[in-house]
Amino acid sequence: MNPQYSATQASPAPDDASLPLWERTMRAAVSRQRAGQWKPAADGYRQALDIALLLMDRAPAARADDCVAALVVSFLNLSDAQAELGHAEQAVALLCNAHETLLALHLEPCRLPELRAAALRHTRETHMAIVMHARDHGMHPLCARALDAGRQALEPQRAQPH
Template sequence: MRAAVAASHAAQPLAALDGYERALQIARRLIERLPEGRASDCVAALVVSHHNLADLELERGGTDRAIAHLCDAHEALLELFLDTTRDPSLQQAALRHSGETHVALLSYIATHGPHPLIARTLELGERALSAGDPLPH
């Protein structure tokens, strides 16, 4: 992740993209094989990776890819929270961090205007959290 951030600051978008994608893969693997006592760290890594990728895509003009990362982050956390087979600490970490992903979606709308995928993701989240139903794919 540090190398990706450095590459981003050095105006090396392809190196940054590669690093952020690797960080996202690692975060996903950590969530699947959750180290004891590290649920919040693993969820944070997932969120930061998605958000870094979204920022980079926006810088590169990839609006749709940026939006997809913001939505994927939020939906992934909602799915983790609602998955009763998951470790309770992971579910709680996902719920806590979903506030950050929710704000990121709202910030995007405030800065760039509405987008149907963001509206859909926010609606899915609202329905899932209010009804406790799993998210449709």
């Protein structure tokens, strides 16, 4: 996987990453957001994203969709928090990175088929988030790049003449 997002200093050890840890971290961040505490909420979403990224390397086949959903929710919630904090460039970069990360997961042949399929299914959500952002704020170059990457990755291979 070649995500542009990199884990923060406080990310958990790979052996500590789990869906229950992600759920606890996400619940705490959502609680902070609901209390209007956007900076602590963003920090929590960043931690949740770090956990979700680690889960991509250890997702059990039976929970692949849950692990990919955790990744998408983490990216999108962190993007929303960054936008609320006035960090528009970081917010759009996270939206686009979410989409590109899913595409990369889908295209990696060494990944579990269940993880690859889940990544492809969830590109609908990230695609829509980018389209909605472009509708509301104009087409950012990162959005155009991410949408183009999706188009290239997902269009059927054209037959080459011999």
